[in-house]
Amino acid sequence: MSRQSISFTKPNDEWLKSQVDNQEYSSKSELVNDLIRQARNQQIQIDYIKNKIEKAEKSGFTRDSKEQILAQAKSMLNE
Template sequence: MARQSITLANQNDEWLKEQVSKEEFTSKSEAVNYLIKQAREREEYHHYVQMKIDRGLKSGFSTKTKEELLVEIKSRLNV
């Protein structure tokens, strides 16, 4: 693992110390790594959702009725 030296705001340092003292994490480094991992996962999910939105927007508007769409969706789900 890469070793880093970072400066934290006092309130963030206190929060990290509290998490370690409550045994939520074994060290401040573990807590920071966990938080970074969570941020990366959120970012990946955001990109995934944005890709789905873009795909939907590019597909245009449907000319099918609600009933036709419902039949199509149910057939895809084998309901």
């Protein structure tokens, strides 16, 4: 695992400390890694929706309903 040195604003540092103090996470590193994982998963979802929209715009339509697209996006949250 690589080591990095990063700086946080005071409010962000206090929030990180509170999460560790509340035993939500064992360390700031664990918390930051979890936040990065969450951001990466969100980006996957954003890219999926973006691709669906672009495909629909290019084809003029999509066979998936709004509800189907939303359900697919929500299912990706649980992966």
